[in-house]
Amino acid sequence: MKGKLGMVSALSLSVVLLASVLTGCTSNATKQTSTSEKNEASLSSIPLPIVNKPITLKMFVPMDAKVAATMKNYNEIAVFKELEKRTGIHIEFIHPASMDGAAIKEQFNLMVASGDLPDLIYYNWINDYNGGPNKAIKDGVILPLNDLVDKYSPNLKAFMNSDPKANKQLRTDDGTIYVYPEAQSPNQYAKVNPNPNPAFQTFGWQIRQDWLEKLNLKSPETIDDWYEVLKAFKTKNPSGSGKNDEIPLAPKGAGDLQNWVRAWGINYGFYHDGDKVKYGPYTPEYKDALTTLAKWYKEGLIDPDFGITDAKQFDTKVMGNRAGSWTGSTSGTFGRFVQLMKAKDPSVKLSGTVPPYVKGTKSYNFNVDEIKVASGGGVAISAKSKYAKEAAMWLDYGYSPEGSLLNTFGIEGESYKMVNGSPQLLPEITNNPKGLSIDEALSKYSRGSGGLAFVMTPEIWQQRMALPEQQQIIGLWKAGSYDRTMPPGVTPTIEESTKMASIISAVNTYRDEIFSKMIMGQVPISEFDNYMSKLKGMGIEDAIKIQQAAYDRYMAR
Amino acid sequence: MPAARISSLKGERTMENMTVSEAAHARSVYQTKKQSGIVHRLRRDLYKNRIIYFMALPVIAYYIIFQYIPMYGASIAFKDFSPMKGIWGSTWVGMQHFTEFFNDVYFGRILTNTLLISIYNIIFGFPAPIILALLLNEVRKNDVFKRFVQSVTYLPHFISVLVLCGLIVDFTARNGIINDLLAFMGLERITMLLEPGLFRTIYVSSNIWQEVGWGSIIYLAALAGIDQDLYEAATIDGAGRFKQMLHVTLPGIMPTIIILFILRMGSMMNVGFDKIFLLYNPVTYETSDVISTYVYRKGILEANYSFSAAVGLFNSVINFVLLVATNKISKKVNETSLW
Numbered sequence: 001m002k003g004k005l006g007m008v009s010a011l012s013l014s015v016v017l018l019a020s021v022l023t024g025c026t027s028n029a030t031k032q033t034s035t036s037e038k039n040e041a042s043l044s045s046i047p048l049p050i051v052n053k054p055i056t057l058k059m060f061v062p063m064d065a066k067v068a069a070t071m072k073n074y075n076e077i078a079v080f081k082e083l084e085k086r087t088g089i090h091i092e093f094i095h096p097a098s099m100d101g102a103a104i105k106e107q108f109n110l111m112v113a114s115g116d117l118p119d120l121i122y123y124n125w126i127n128d129y130n131g132g133p134n135k136a137i138k139d140g141v142i143l144p145l146n147d148l149v150d151k152y153s154p155n156l157k158a159f160m161n162s163d164p165k166a167n168k169q170l171r172t173d174d175g176t177i178y179v180y181p182e183a184q185s186p187n188q189y190a191k192v193n194p195n196p197n198p199a200f201q202t203f204g205w206q207i208r209q210d211w212l213e214k215l216n217l218k219s220p221e222t223i224d225d226w227y228e229v230l231k232a233f234k235t236k237n238p239s240g241s242g243k244n245d246e247i248p249l250a251p252k253g254a255g256d257l258q259n260w261v262r263a264w265g266i267n268y269g270f271y272h273d274g275d276k277v278k279y280g281p282y283t284p285e286y287k288d289a290l291t292t293l294a295k296w297y298k299e300g301l302i303d304p305d306f307g308i309t310d311a312k313q314f315d316t317k318v319m320g321n322r323a324g325s326w327t328g329s330t331s332g333t334f335g336r337f338v339q340l341m342k343a344k345d346p347s348v349k350l351s352g353t354v355p356p357y358v359k360g361t362k363s364y365n366f367n368v369d370e371i372k373v374a375s376g377g378g379v380a381i382s383a384k385s386k387y388a389k390e391a392a393m394w395l396d397y398g399y400s401p402e403g404s405l406l407n408t409f410g411i412e413g414e415s416y417k418m419v420n421g422s423p424q425l426l427p428e429i430t431n432n433p434k435g436l437s438i439d440e441a442l443s444k445y446s447r448g449s450g451g452l453a454f455v456m457t458p459e460i461w462q463q464r465m466a467l468p469e470q471q472q473i474i475g476l477w478k479a480g481s482y483d484r485t486m487p488p489g490v491t492p493t494i495e496e497s498t499k500m501a502s503i504i505s506a507v508n509t510y511r512d513e514i515f516s517k518m519i520m521g522q523v524p525i526s527e528f529d530n531y532m533s534k535l536k537g538m539g540i541e542d543a544i545k546i547q548q549a550a551y552d553r554y555m556a557r
Numbered sequence: 558m559p560a561a562r563i564s565s566l567k568g569e570r571t572m573e574n575m576t577v578s579e580a581a582h583a584r585s586v587y588q589t590k591k592q593s594g595i596v597h598r599l600r601r602d603l604y605k606n607r608i609i610y611f612m613a614l615p616v617i618a619y620y621i622i623f624q625y626i627p628m629y630g631a632s633i634a635f636k637d638f639s640p641m642k643g644i645w646g647s648t649w650v651g652m653q654h655f656t657e658f659f660n661d662v663y664f665g666r667i668l669t670n671t672l673l674i675s676i677y678n679i680i681f682g683f684p685a686p687i688i689l690a691l692l693l694n695e696v697r698k699n700d701v702f703k704r705f706v707q708s709v710t711y712l713p714h715f716i717s718v719l720v721l722c723g724l725i726v727d728f729t730a731r732n733g734i735i736n737d738l739l740a741f742m743g744l745e746r747i748t749m750l751l752e753p754g755l756f757r758t759i760y761v762s763s764n765i766w767q768e769v770g771w772g773s774i775i776y777l778a779a780l781a782g783i784d785q786d787l788y789e790a791a792t793i794d795g796a797g798r799f800k801q802m803l804h805v806t807l808p809g810i811m812p813t814i815i816i817l818f819i820l821r822m823g824s825m826m827n828v829g830f831d832k833i834f835l836l837y838n839p840v841t842y843e844t845s846d847v848i849s850t851y852v853y854r855k856g857i858l859e860a861n862y863s864f865s866a867a868v869g870l871f872n873s874v875i876n877f878v879l880l881v882a883t884n885k886i887s888k889k890v891n892e893t894s895l896w
Contacts, residue, residue: 102858109860113640130860140641254839305731307751307840383641505859506662512839520751520840538662 042151043393046400049088050393056090057391058118059379060111062104063095064451065332066443070436078411078445089394094118104128112141119385120395122452124377125178126489132497133178133380142380143388145177152392155399156180159455169489173553179378180395180453203367204477206334207325209351211238219351222359223263223292230301233324241321248301250323252314254516257306259327261289263356267366270547271484275555277548281511282540287528288358290518297519307516319344325353330470331439331449338469339437352473355480365480368488379453398454408457410445425463438464492550500546503539510534634867647863654867663851671847671872674833675825677761683821685765686772687814691802693773694780707777710770722835725763726750750836753843760832760845775817776810783809815893823880826872848872 067077074080074093084090096107105128111117121142125133129141136142149156160167163185171177212219212229215238220226230248237244251257258268266280266289280286296302303309303317317323318337328334334350341348357363381391397403409416409423416423425442432441439449448460465471492500514531517523523531603610629644634654636647658664689710696703713721728734729749736746749755783806791801830849837845848868856865888894 105858105860109857112860113862115640115643139639305748305751307838308726308748501859502861505855509663509839509842509854513842516751516840522753522840534662 043154045154046393046397046403048086050390050397051088054088054090055387055390056092057120057385057387057394058092058094059120059122060094060096060108060118061120061122061379061452062099064443064447064449065099066437066439066449068099069440070444077443077447078414079406079447082406082411083394083397087394087397089390091120092118117141117382117384119382119387119391120379121382122377122379125380126491130498130501131494132172132491134172134174134176134491135494135497136380137176137178137383138494140383142178143383143385145179145381145392146175148381148388148392149177149396152389153180153396153399155396155403159183159185159399168554168557169487171489171557172491173493173550173557179380180398181378182450182453183399183455185455185458202329202331203327204330204355204365204473205325205327205353206337206473207351207353208233208238208323209349210347211324212351213349214238219353221354221356221363223356224359226356227296227301230296230324231299234299234301238324239321245322246324247303247317247322248324249296250303250314250317250326251306251309252311252326252328253309254307254512256327257293257302257519258512258515260293260356261286262364262366264289264358265361265364265484267484267486270486270544271366272486272551273484275552277486277544277551279540279544279547281515282532282535282544287525290515290528291525293519294521294525298521302519304520307520321345321348330465330474331437334473335439335465335467335470336437338467343435350469352476354476357480363480364484365477365482366485367477367480367482368485395453398452404455404457406446407452407454408446408448408460410442410448415442415445423457423459430463430466438466486551487554490547490550490554492546496546496550500543503543506538507535507540507543510538631866631870633863634870636863638863638866640862650863654864655871657864658868658871663846666843667846667848667851670844671826671828671849673844674757674760674828674847677757678764678828679821679825681761682765682768683818685769687776687810689769690773690776690780690810691806693777694806695798695802707770707773711774712770713767714771716767718829718831719835721763721767722832725759725836729759750838751840753841753845756837756841756845760836764829764832776813779810779813780806811891812893815887815891816895819880819883819887819895822883823876825879826876 061074063074067074071077073095075091080091094111096104098104108121108123108128123129125136125142129136131139133142137144145153160170166183166185170179170181207219207229209219211233215232215236217229217232218225220229232238233246233248235244237246239246249257261268261280264285266278266283266285268280270277270279272278293302297304303323305313309317314323314326318326319340326333334352338350341350355363355365379395381388381395385391398407405423409425412418414426415429416425418424425438429441429445430438432438434441442448442464447454448456449464450456465474491497510531514523518525518527518531633644633647635649635651636644637650637653638644638647693703693706696706716724730736731746731748735749740746749759787805787809788801791805796804826848828847828849830847830853833845833847833850834853837850849872852865852868852872855861855868884894884896
């Protein structure tokens with residue numbers, strides 16, 4: 001009986017307890033570093049080692065699934081051992097227990113509530129911090145980095161100066177720099193890759209090419225094409241199992257199915273149509289999307305379990321030769337399935353399709369066309385760190401040519417070698433003897449598959465996506481127009497952001513619920529007007545206004 | 558008589574043969590006596606039983622440190638809590654978070670869901686162990702069978718919620734055992750966890766399955782305490798087995814039932830967070846989203862610490878009111894109560 005008492009209060013109280021035990025002084029550590037170093041001139045390069053006496057910095061960073069496949073801690077990755085050797089700074093990693101988005105937020109928020117902050121924090125400050133990056137600074141969680149970057153981060157400074165777009169994406173409206181980002185340099189990229197438009201395509205539509213060929217169908221483009229294809233997958237037993245157990249469209253959870261609304265030229269969230277910011281699930285097109293998907297569901301074209309399909313079940317469905325099409329990433333989903341399924345059955349062929357669209361309209365792609373810096377994500381320096389200066393230098397090393405190469409390609413002679421002045425991954429990575437995928441093998445040596453703060457050495461892209469199938473789908477996905485994608489780095493003000501967080505939290509809960517219910521037929525499409533007025537009642541129009549203002553400010557930067 | 562002697566005497570008697578109402582009576586006697594010259598008595602008592610008080614210290618300290626001191630943190634429900642400013646440093650905002658919660662679009666829904674799940678849990682879940690205990694009690698000859706049933710029914714209690722929910726997910730899946738059964742009977746297969754209408758049924762019935770055996774243990778203990786002579790007398794009076802159960806067995810365990818019921822009411826609003834969290838999804842929010850899951854999403858995922866503290870506090874207040882009210886009613890109707 002006792003144990004059941006106060007679960008709710010226990011939740012809130014545990015937060016409070018942590019806070020009460022650990023609320024240290026909001027000390028002047030930050031001021032100290034900035035005043036005592038006032039006289040030093042700006043660095044022009046990072047001196048190695050950075051510190052003469054070894055120090056340890058703590059870093060909060062969610063673990064990448066590709067790393068978790070073979071390791072338990074980032075310190076097992078060769079790059080961090082090498083960095084420690086070069087800089088004299090040891091990093092103690094704090095990883096959230098799970099890679100699940102909710103679990104990361106949970107651990108981050110509990111950590112902040114406890115007041116016990118590590119020196120470095122990798123987080124998405126725009127999307128996941130309530131109130132955005134400026135609020136995080138105002139709350140005393142992280143430092144504004146302008147001074148630190150100016151003095152101790154010559155390489156990041158040079159990168160930003162060389163690329164006005166990156167400079168814009170990296171700052172908030174008032175010019176504050178808040179993170180060391182994971183960055184790409186399109187200018188450099190163009191130099192080493194034959195494709196002049198550096199499309200960092202990481203996400204899109206995937207299909208069983210061998211099934212299409214077996215049924216004599218061509219790769220679907222419009223929604224009508226898709227209907228034909230899915231119908232054929234459903235009825236003509238392309239898997240040859242004799243049981244008609246195909247799942248023509250197998251989304252990994254409701255989130256994956258939500259991507260389909262893009263075919264109607266809208267995003268399942270904010271996007272812009274010309275200069276106008278819109279919220280996809282609050283547009284008339286959304287009704288058409290739901291109507292079509294509900295029809296597909298009713299005819300058994302969509303996995304009836306889509307709402308509760310987790311990654312594992314999804315894998316089982318694809319690997320079990322039952323799934324016909326799905327959406328996912330280039331390497332984590334597509335590349336992995338290509339390698340795994342081919343090993344099982346060489347006749348399996350996977351491919352991608354262009355982003356679907358309604359006949360007579362344009363195909364839209366809601367990927368970001370060229371990521372200069374990952375949207376809102378990156379490593380911030382905690383306001384409580386005693387080593388802000390050293391941290392700034394350590395992070396900046398990743399933007400220097402040697403640091404970038406080390407972070408991207410790993411250790412020379414172990415994971416890559418130089419051929420004619422350009423790094424090439426070794427067979428250990430590209431054809432791993434233990435059967436690891438390229439990304440998984442690379443993750444043993446570097447963070448070249450992304451997810452930390454440094455500028456990528458551009459040669460990696462082509463080499464990571466080494467499978468011909470991957471090169472092909474990247475080409476297909478690029479067919480969609482990028483016109484409607486929100487640029488990364490749009491930041492509402494603190495007040496706007498807080499207000500929007502509370503509106504959007506209510507709206508999104510309702511949106512997700514109704515999305516699945518209308519498709520499953522639990523709520524009829526005729527209720528759509530009702531749904532729209534309920535969204536309006538929740539304040540969606542205020543949220544759109546806020547986002548519009550932020551977008552306008554961003555464009556005016 | 559010194560208070561300590563009364564209390565120790567009380568202790569002995571409750572253990573052995575004192576009914577709960579007698580205990581309550583003794584307690585009230587103890588309270589009236591206590592009021593005269595309390596300081597003097599207390600000092601003498603403290604000295605006299607210093608060893609006993611000393612031994613009680615750790616427990617008292619535990620309650621102060623882990624139950625009472627954290628309560629001060631509940632004050633963030635009335636503040637705009639910012640972790641870096643700390644609890645004291647954060648600014649007061651009065652009832653703002655409560656107003657916000659009462660005006661929240663989901664307020665009605667999560668309150669209804671919390672209440673309904675709890676009420677169903679009580680209506681169906683509370684009598685289940687009593688019925689099982691009564692049934693087992695009727696098995697008089699076959700002791701092996703009785704013990705076997707007891708063991709089988711109380712074992713699920715030891716399964717962790719996580720594993721249990723994994724089982725439920727598998728059983729209710731489209732190709733799970735329940736659907737196999739439905740398909741065998743010619744019915745259509747459904748993904749049960751995606752049906753808002755089935756959520757409460759799944760939740761409550763799996764709760765009963767898990768807890769019925771464990772819950773019945775306490776009633777079986779109470780049943781063992783019933784005077785066998787009463788049955789004999791009832792037989793002589795011509796009562797059959799059913800009548801015996803109705804007029805001897807049930808009244809015999811009534812005090813236990815009432816006390817457990819009052820305790821149950823006190824935690825009425827606390828629907829098990831973990832289990833709902835592991836079983837719900839946006840499709841079933843309509844019936845499954847409860848206060849505790851809402852607090853989790855708002856407080857931990859969206860970092861609205863103050864808001865969720867306010868919701869949690871609201872929840873605790875309702876629990877407290879329910880506990881006191883049930884206790885009062887029961888005192889009037891049955892003369893059995895917690896205090």
